[in-house]
Amino acid sequence: METLKDICRQFQIEQPVLNVYVLASGHINDTYLVSCSNDVNYVLQKINNQVFTNLNNIIINKVIVSAHLKNTYKKTDSKYQVAGFIKSKNDAFFIEAYNGCWTLMEYIPNSKTIDRAENEKQVFEAGKLFGNFIASTSTIKTNQIIETLQKFHSVPFRFYQFEEALKQAQASRKTEAQALIDFVFELQLDMFKLSELKEKNTFPLRITHNDAKLSNILFDKDDNGLAVIDLDTVMPGIVHFDFGDSIRSICSNTVEDSEDLEQTTINLKFYQAYCKGFALETTNILTSEEINYLPLGIKTLMYIMGLRFLTDYLNNDVYYKIAHEKHNLVRAKNQMALLKSAIQYYDEIKRITYSSYRLENIS
Incomplete structure (x- = not known):
């Protein structure tokens, strides 16, 4: 996991990275939970650049929509939340490294995913x-x-x-x-x-x-x-x-x-x-x-x-x-x-x- 820690350090985060865990592995992308000191967490995702060839436009879309949703939910006092994006140290919203494109996002605490509906x-x-x-x-x-x-x-x-x-x-x-x-x-x-x-x-x-x-x-x-x-x-x-x-x-x-x-x-x-x-x-x-x-x-x-x-x-x-x-x-x-x-x-x-x-x- 040392390579994944190195990737995380290329983003604008102040806390030392303690551990990186596999969070999900779907048909296309791989997602990881980044654990930092002071109980601060992030989500690291590797975007499949064989499937998604226009990476810059994909990230632009994601940033626009997530920022719009965050602003909308704030205005309406909604209970819904949005995971915002963390910029890299080069002031971009993604980095290309280790044969992939990587983004780092905020982690929404006290949350869970459900793969299959139970009720x-x-x-x-x-x-x-x-x-x-x-x-x-x-x-x-x-x-x-x-x-x-x-x-x-x-x-x-x-x-x-x-x-x-x-x-x-x-x-x-x-x-x-x-x-x-x-x-x-x-x-x-x-x-x-x-x-x-x-x-x-x-x-x-x-x-x-x-x-x-x-x-x-x-x-x-x-x-x-x-x-x-x-x-x-x-x-x-x-x-x-x-x-x-x-x-x-x-x-x-x-x-x-x-x-x-x-x-x-x-x-x-x-x-x-x-x-x-x-x-x-x-x-x-x-x-x-x-x-x-x-x-x-x-x-x-x-x-x-x-x-x-x-x-x-x-x-x-x-x-x-x-x-x-x-x-x-x-x-x-x-x-x-x-x-x-x-x-x-x-x-x-x-x-x-x-x-x-x-x-x-x-x-």
Whole structure:
């Protein structure tokens, strides 16, 4: 850990660094807890510069959004918090060292992360917090935030990547994935719809998190939401991206790489809790058109993630970290099973959505 301590010393912190511990290791980035003297802590993060190639713009986005949120919460006396960024000794918000890009952030004390929802309160709080993120950033002009990952949630783009992967995939991998490949083509037209509506400017552009999963929220000891974290993918987008990704990742009855496909279904009680919390914060922000298409956002994000996992499997696992040879195939099967569940319960999903916003069925 001496190397990590050296990295920390390149930032503007006064306290001696005592220890650096692994805090989280996700699909893309690695995160560490930095313990200093006088019980002062920080969060050190290594940003994957193979995935995020435009590091300067990513950091600019994160700094703008976090500063805006901090100012908004201060003005409104909100209970929500924001992890601000610590500058380097060269007066930058990141350093490049040891084969990576590193940022140092404030640590929010008395907080915890939850990888998997245990009860409806946690899900409700997640809905409120991500809804608040959408509402609180609605006053940022979208042209201030740079699109750092172009076409990130574009189905046509992800479908193109899938088709290219399919052309050069090993025969054995195509055979293993044939049922999934057929399912992808079967749903193609329906899953293109949200991207087509976005291109027609049917919805307003908003600042979206683009990785709105439960582990990117900090909770207090009583499971109240405290903060949205990990702003690497903050970009202009449509609300359906965050809403759909949250439901995909939070309201599944299994974990993302579970092989129990029969149990991989949408938890409607969790969905109702999330939707209620999200609607509390966004009712006065979203247009009726946006609300109308929230259910389609759920199906679309499940499709996108299933497609991305499948594409990586066909490409011999070059993007996501894997634990075994068929890990991405398992993930893809899981997401498509969840999508089948969302299709099965789609009428109930729409009813819950419109009820949360106190609207008639407007589809």
